[in-house]
Amino acid sequence: MPLLEREPCLATLHTALAEARTGSGRVVFVSGEAGIGKTSLIEQFTRDQHGARVWWGACDLLFTPRPLGPLRDIALQMRGDWHTRLDAESDRAALFSAFLNELQLDATIVVIEDVHWADEATLDLLKFVSRRIQRTRALLIVTYRDDELGPRHPLRTVLGETGASTAIRRLLLAPLSEKAVRTLVGHRALEAAALHRQTGGNPFFVTEILAGEAGRVPETVRDAVLARATRLSPSARAVLDAAAVIGGRIEPWLLAEVTGAEAYAVDQCLHVGMLVAHANWLMFRHELARQMILEAIAPHQRVVLHRLVLDALKASPITRTDDARLAHHAEAVGDAEAVLLYAPAAARRAAAASAHREAANLYALARRFATELPADQHALLLEAYAVECDAIGQQADSIAARRTAIELWRSLDNRLKVGENLAHLMTPLNRVGQN
Ligand SMILES: Nc1ncnc2c1ncn2[C@@H]1O[C@H](COP(=O)(O)OP(=O)(O)OP(=O)(O)O)[C@@H](O)[C@H]1O
Ligand SMILES: [Mg+2]
Numbered sequence: 001m002p003l004l005e006r007e008p009c010l011a012t013l014h015t016a017l018a019e020a021r022t023g024s025g026r027v028v029f030v031s032g033e034a035g036i037g038k039t040s041l042i043e044q045f046t047r048d049q050h051g052a053r054v055w056w057g058a059c060d061l062l063f064t065p066r067p068l069g070p071l072r073d074i075a076l077q078m079r080g081d082w083h084t085r086l087d088a089e090s091d092r093a094a095l096f097s098a099f100l101n102e103l104q105l106d107a108t109i110v111v112i113e114d115v116h117w118a119d120e121a122t123l124d125l126l127k128f129v130s131r132r133i134q135r136t137r138a139l140l141i142v143t144y145r146d147d148e149l150g151p152r153h154p155l156r157t158v159l160g161e162t163g164a165s166t167a168i169r170r171l172l173l174a175p176l177s178e179k180a181v182r183t184l185v186g187h188r189a190l191e192a193a194a195l196h197r198q199t200g201g202n203p204f205f206v207t208e209i210l211a212g213e214a215g216r217v218p219e220t221v222r223d224a225v226l227a228r229a230t231r232l233s234p235s236a237r238a239v240l241d242a243a244a245v246i247g248g249r250i251e252p253w254l255l256a257e258v259t260g261a262e263a264y265a266v267d268q269c270l271h272v273g274m275l276v277a278h279a280n281w282l283m284f285r286h287e288l289a290r291q292m293i294l295e296a297i298a299p300h301q302r303v304v305l306h307r308l309v310l311d312a313l314k315a316s317p318i319t320r321t322d323d324a325r326l327a328h329h330a331e332a333v334g335d336a337e338a339v340l341l342y343a344p345a346a347a348r349r350a351a352a353a354s355a356h357r358e359a360a361n362l363y364a365l366a367r368r369f370a371t372e373l374p375a376d377q378h379a380l381l382l383e384a385y386a387v388e389c390d391a392i393g394q395q396a397d398s399i400a401a402r403r404t405a406i407e408l409w410r411s412l413d414n415r416l417k418v419g420e421n422l423a424h425l426m427t428p429l430n431r432v433g434q435n
């Protein structure tokens with residue numbers, strides 16, 4: 001089914017690509033609320049781009065984004081040893097330059113999806129590439145949910161800084177009109193005007209409701225999603241629940257490991273359209289649907305699934321170093337020991353990659369479980385947290401963490417450490433004018 005009412009947007013993308021092909025690269029920011037059709041638009045556009053390479057990367061809704069996650073996705077689609085290079089390269093500027101060089105070689109469409117969830121390193125990459133795009137033969141398409149950008153969201157800075165460039169285009173996707181909703185309703189015995197009102201013309205909501213059982217209009221989109229899931233066999237439903245726990249991107253091997261399910265159960269989820277196959281992984285057709293399925297799982301069952309996922313991730317050589325992901329599942333299980341193992345490790349990795357916001361979030365997560373730690377380790381954790389809070393301007397949190405660290409060192413009679421922390425406390429106190 002072709003997309004409705006997106007011809008002008010597709011035309012903008014085609015023009016931008018034509019310009020990029022001639023050596024005048026372009027960036028198109030595509031925004032709009034969840035389910036408005038950003039991904040669908042880009043999929044339609046990239047489907048018939050003969051000749052241009054298409055590289056696709058996405059930011060994930062994990063507890064913490066993977067540093068440079070989209071570039072990691074893209075590395076898998078590029079020639080050469082980009083993947084190992086990403087892990088080995090400590091010089092961020094050199095890495096970004098090398099990526100930019102790649103974009104000068106051939107006509108390329110680079111898609112970076114859902115940057116409202118981007119880590120700082122990815123935002124830096126966006127800034128770096130956007131400023132220099134004009135020298136490349138690339139069309140960079142960036143999608144984000146505009147309604148998820150609070151006033152202090154760091155993406156705002158990127159959008160502000162790149163705003164004036166003539167190489168930048170913006171597409172804000174509008175809801176579907178009543179006429180389009182009528183087209184989607186087709187011959188069903190449903191009143192298009194009411195459906196349009198009920199859904200605000202959001203295509204995800206409209207299509208979910210239309211995918212519901214014939215003759216019955218679900219009250220809400222949630223009902224529609226859950227009704228679709230109840231049509232699955234028990235083993236397919238188990239697969240779906242496990243998939244929701246695994247997250248935004250589901251590795252088939254992991255799903256098989258966690259559920260022990262036969263391929264047909266996964267096929268059924270694909271067949272009813274709850275899951276879709278994407279390169280080497282599976283995804284929910286929509287993140288909103290994943291959230292709804294996840295919330296519908298009984299809490300104790302959800303914990304069991306998180307535990308299975310955690311154990312499977314730990315056991316696999318591919319994923320056992322993915323500390324941030326392990327920390328996320330460990331938190332869901334309430335496994336303090338595992339959180340205290342993985343979250344600080346992930347935080348250090350994030351900090352080393354200058355992803356200070358993620359580092360602070362990960363230390364904050366570890367902190368919630370830190371009462372289990374000996375006082376000295378607890379204090380060291382707080383110190384590391386304070387450093388990251390300073391880096392992202394969260395002075396109040398930094399001060400509070402330093403003060404608790406000082407109390408802990410005092411209880412251990414470690415005057416050197418007390419003094420060191422008092423000295424550090426001066427910086428944030430000075431900044432907030434409290435000295
Ligand atoms: N123009 C359109 N006409 C008809 N159906 C559409 C249109 N755009 C999107 N859809 C339907 O709506 C669903 C949701 O769209 P899509 O996943 O592209 O939204 P999104 O903006 O990427 O959402 P998110 O922010 O959650 O990623 C699609 O699966 C598709 O079936
Ligand atoms: Mg999308």
